[in-house]
Amino acid sequence: MALRHAILAALLEGESSGYDLAKDFDASVANFWTATPQQLYRELEIMAEQGLVAARVVAQERRPNKRLFALTEAGRTELRAFTASTPKPTAVRDELLVQVQSVESGDGDAVRAAIRNRQEVAETKLKRYERLRDRLLAGRTEADYLASAERVGPYLTLARGIAFEQENIRWCEFTLDVLVRRTS
């Protein structure tokens, strides 16, 4: 029941369809949670049954109907209770690092290619996060924004994502450099 709280948090931004949420979980929410569309649709269904979200069907022209989900009072209460609970420590699980750990006993070329790929993914994510930040700031300075904005939560989590990806890129560069040096 953890995906549920990430969905509730995402719905603070406003009413969304399952599809909208899937896009969010690929962009801003990706900072702290990942989920496939299938997981979202199923969880939303259950949450609607339990009254944590309210669904309404909107007919669209030239497209299938969509269902928009919004937080209910019960949903807000649940989210509030969640913020008061002790968060689980994060479980790191990174296959690339397992590969790097065993690089000397493994396929060096493949591992280096995987690191390059990771770096590209990180660069793409970083750019997206930076665009999101610029949109949030809307011209204001960070200090200005943090002092005046109604909600700073989304900015703070975004800052974590940006720092994480920057660090990721630095590490990929460093690691590639070390491995290439040792190969040549």
Added chain:
Amino acid sequence: MALRHAILAALLEGESSGYDLAKDFDASVANFWTATPQQLYRELEIMAEQGLVAARVVAQERRPNKRLFALTEAGRTELRAFTASTPKPTAVRDELLVQVQSVESGDGDAVRAAIRNRQEVAETKLKRYERLRDRLLAGRTEADYLASAERVGPYLTLARGIAFEQENIRWCEFTLDVLVRRTS
């Protein structure tokens, strides 16, 4: 079947009991994988059946017998094949960030306490990682070590862990500062 590869990678350091591995998964391996002792014992059992690891029982004085597991040729082959496969992108899952995202609708005191706690955990981990690094370097400089050591994999993953925890601490400090400022 992903824990399996982390275990194989950990066994590159040498023969270990399930208990030894549990300690590793709490220290060095924690950089890239987490597992409870229960998960390890079960997976080791299966891996032994499949011939990826070889178990031998060692009688101990004043203690229960222990089983030591070592990599087999099949295990090394499996690990090598794994390093050649495309690693899954990591799935981030951080309850604390979900709480921070919703901090304005939630329990501010509890969220700030959780951030402080995360910072302390990160500081403890960082110290442990730095001790491990010092032990690996054994007096040599980083450049010296990277050029001459037989295996650099463990050092590189440790470097990732150190950078990650440092970034973590910085973010906790920044975020606490912002939240405390807005509360007072």
Added chain:
DNA sequence: CACACCTAGTCAATTTTTTGACTATATTAG
């Protein structure tokens, strides 16, 4: 005018992971 890909979902089966309940002996701190 095909063909690929996007939007908007549903459903069921697996796989993976976690959690909790157990059994034993050994060592250490108060």
Added chain:
DNA sequence: CTAATATAGTCAAAAAATTGACTAGGTGTG
């Protein structure tokens, strides 16, 4: 002497997450 903690495991159930197979209409490109 006693209680807490560490060592060394097993087993089963439950929860969580992933995967694959579907349906159906819409949009854009060569």
